[in-house]
Amino acid sequence: MITESTDKRSDKIFHSSQREQQFTVISSKLTNKKLFNRNCVYMLNQMYDTRCDENCARVATDAWIVWNFHKDTQPKFDNDVLGLGVVFPVFRNVYRISLIKKNTQQFMKCDCLHYERNGIPCQHILLITNKIEDNMVKIQHWKVYGTHFGDNSEISAKLMEARSIQQNNESNGVPITPAMFTKIMSPIFG
Amino acid sequence: MGEHTIHSILDMFLLLMEYSFPNSEYSHDVNEFPQLFGQTTFNQYCLAIHVLDNNNMFTIREVEEMINKPNEEYVE
Numbered sequence: 001m002i003t004e005s006t007d008k009r010s011d012k013i014f015h016s017s018q019r020e021q022q023f024t025v026i027s028s029k030l031t032n033k034k035l036f037n038r039n040c041v042y043m044l045n046q047m048y049d050t051r052c053d054e055n056c057a058r059v060a061t062d063a064w065i066v067w068n069f070h071k072d073t074q075p076k077f078d079n080d081v082l083g084l085g086v087v088f089p090v091f092r093n094v095y096r097i098s099l100i101k102k103n104t105q106q107f108m109k110c111d112c113l114h115y116e117r118n119g120i121p122c123q124h125i126l127l128i129t130n131k132i133e134d135n136m137v138k139i140q141h142w143k144v145y146g147t148h149f150g151d152n153s154e155i156s157a158k159l160m161e162a163r164s165i166q167q168n169n170e171s172n173g174v175p176i177t178p179a180m181f182t183k184i185m186s187p188i189f190g
Numbered sequence: 191m192g193e194h195t196i197h198s199i200l201d202m203f204l205l206l207m208e209y210s211f212p213n214s215e216y217s218h219d220v221n222e223f224p225q226l227f228g229q230t231t232f233n234q235y236c237l238a239i240h241v242l243d244n245n246n247m248f249t250i251r252e253v254e255e256m257i258n259k260p261n262e263e264y265v266e
Binding site for chain 1: 223224225226227228230234235238239241242246252253254257
């Protein structure tokens with residue numbers, strides 16, 4: 001009985017993953033939007049669009065700081081008779097981004113840890129890269145992950161390999177390609 | 191795993207670390223950095239460094255006060 005319900009649930013997830021492959025976010029201008037799930041594309045769009053609100057300074061060859069002192073406002077609470085909302089502490093954050101090199105692979109790591117939590121690069125990193133590359137999004141957000149992971153296909157083997165590489169580099173941040181690395185390091189940026 | 195193997199792995203690791211970027215803090219080279227991007231001004235940068243030096247412990251209200259009344263403590 002339990003197995004049967006689990007099977008049903010798995011089938012449902014599999015079918016919804018298959019359906020997901022047919023969908024796309026028409027309004028998005030992201031060139032590789034067809035690779036990722038819709039929720040992921042929405043989040044990527046938001047991150048990319050809000051990146052320009054941030055201030056940025058490069059403080060070393062391999063380090064940047066990013067901040068936005070006008071983003072958050074003091075919260076307003078309903079029925080705040082005692083006026084506690086005024087003293088509610090909300091902190092301003094300045095985030096550090098550093099370039100990490102591990103073997104031949106380069107990574108960008110941001111203090112906000114958005115990538116570590118969600119598998120999607122944050123607006124702070126996108127402000128520097130100005131581009132969303134395929135490998136910057138975790139494999140779990142790819143449309144093919146839901147439909148092909150674990151079957152006997154060649155793509156499944158590739159997905160498993162990619163996931164294991166991802167796990168090995170879990171705390172290093174967002175992986176970037178050598179081309180992106182060269183672009184970031186060149187003084188033309190900005 | 192033998193002791194020799196462990197040592198050779200450690201050597202390889204140290205070699206790799208040499209080729210890696212160090213975990214740098216901010217403001218290394220005064221002549222070259224900071225490079226400010228977009229609309230960022232030098233005063234904003236100084237304030238950001240001040241906030242960072244204090245481990246992001248300033249509230250919205252405190253930072254707003256600092257923006258309105260720049261303090262000599264962080265503006266160079």
